[in-house]
Amino acid sequence: MKNFLLPLALFGALLASPALAALQVDVTQGNAQPLPIAIPDFIAGDATGANIAGVVRADLERSGLFKPIDPKAYVDHITNINTVPNFTNWRVINAQGLVAGAVTLQPDGRLRADFRLWDVYGESQMVGTSFSTQPESWRRVAHMVSDAIYERVTGEKGYFDTRIVFISETGPAIKRVKRLAIMDEDGANPNFLTRGDYMVLTPRFNPTAQMIAYMSYIGTKPRVYLFDIETGKQEMLGNFPNMTFSPRFSPDGNKVALSLEENGNSDVYVMDLRNRQTSRLTADPAIDTAPSFSPDGRQIAFESDRSGSQQIYVMNADGTNQHRISFSPGRSGTPVWSPRGDLIAFTKQDEGHFGIGVMRPDGSGERLITSGWEDEGPTWAPNGRVLMFTREIQGGRGAQIWSIDVTGRNERRVMTPGDASDPAWSPLIQ
């Protein structure tokens, strides 16, 4: 029987092979480019529909991952968002995504925006969501629509419904006025938070984006203050005898890590905001500063010159296991842990050249993503995909804020009213 079954199986194989043979293809190279997307004006009774669509188009274009198609090129229009679009008409203009939206004013006076994102080639709806708010907040609705589209297409959270706090710089170089300012992620709605009668530096958001920690020269010594955005109230963080600086919140918002100077030496401390208890984390005669928590709160990256030059170190949140992770030539400082946890951004300085770099938390995979006369002070978008940083213009011609994708693509200036530095990106607004 065994001798009989073998040829039988071979016979079966002979018959089966041609029918089951399938071509195997492994595509490894593509064409990374912005996704063409059509975003017609939202259907509305007034200009709000066009305004919202305009902000969505600008948001997505700014990300570098989308290419909104000029509405003049459309050969079709959206007249009803509750019907399936004629995809053929959108494929004609090479749109891969189509956003159909409508804005209505509710009986209670609130503005309601409904939208659907369509996959033009897959001919299916990818997402459909509704947002309601007060009419004057239509820009936020637009940003939320942008975030929903971004998240659905890329798989990662958006960052358009966020704010940037930064230092606004005005006046001559010898009498520079540095004020704390805030604006939407796209540069809209800029506002000053402080009057400018004292200098402020290094602002940092807390996880709810309602509190800012920063350093200010009120009085004789620079110290860390907390600023409540809603109330405008500010308070000094701890009553330390000496200079405190470089604050940063823990991911849960309950602690602030900061630097405390004493006799020309600085070390990293952490203060629990709930009981105002302070713990010392480093005790090295070198300058230890610029602490930044990992997103899980278990580790802290910081910079230290204990090796003889400024380098990046990582330690446990209780100060144990301090170890150096940056070893490339030059100096590495101002580490900022990505909200995604996969990278640490930092400022690189080597032979007079500055740049923003990223490396993995173990120090591997270091790469520079910007290069400039003086690029420094990176801050992460809440999705860990985009960075902003300060770019000083050569010749003392002021400071600007720029943004760049973590891949090193899509470098562009963030428009601010006047000179600006030291940006801090908020979490997504709750």
Add this chain to the structure above:
Amino acid sequence: MSSGQSQTRSNRPTGRKGPPRPTTARRNHAGLVISLVLHGGLIAATWLTWNRVVEMSPESHAVPVELVVAEQTNVRAEAPPQVEQKKVEDTVKMDEPPLPPFVDAEPAPLPPVPQIKIIVPKTNLDQPDTPKTKKQQVAAADAVLNKILAQAKVPKNAKAGERIIQGQGNQSLATADLADALKSQIYRCWNPPVGAPNANDLVVAFDLQLGADGTVLGRPQLTGNSAAAMGNPYTRAAAEAALRAIYQCAPYNLPAKRYSDWKEINPFQFDPREMMGK
């Protein structure tokens, strides 16, 4: 198929026990041998047919691409693909909305003071609140069933994938030019989301059927591990990007005489790791 056959060979004899047949019995059982051969042929034909049915059954492949929109209102789930094309061509027929109406949201109260803190309700529009037709219900049930089957059959699919790859060496020489031709044509259309933290999440594979004119037949089916990983938003985005590329670059220009070599592409894998330098 090779491992499947070897499995058949190795399993069946172990199930047959007993003394060897005496040689003198051969003559007397010649008719029996012929009968066995004929029955064997019948079994093989049945086995082959069964396998083909299984291969072609949508349930045997992982997730239909519908899964990428499984959480949202799915137009396809409400309209069979064969009639959908007509609907797409003629929006007049869409007077009866195929989509559920938007769900009314109870607006959350605004915070009292701040101008910069605004709490707004976020409502998912895709919770249908109108009764579906029977046709729609069947289509929706199919979509759910496909999803469940795909998730339940991961180990089986994974095994099938391995089996196919094992056979790749035999046919790759003869069809390498076809694979290259396809890759060169789809290159310009494939725009993977390369910003993901884990490049491995972006590798997806499809079972794709092509018509003789190079058009895409039916819906390409996600296969193997990529189907199982569709809960990962990065994988889902990668699968959708690959699917857009498949559709956008069709029809494919391949030698018509060799249609039998490229009518099915499986696995049609999209792997951006090299692009990401990982």
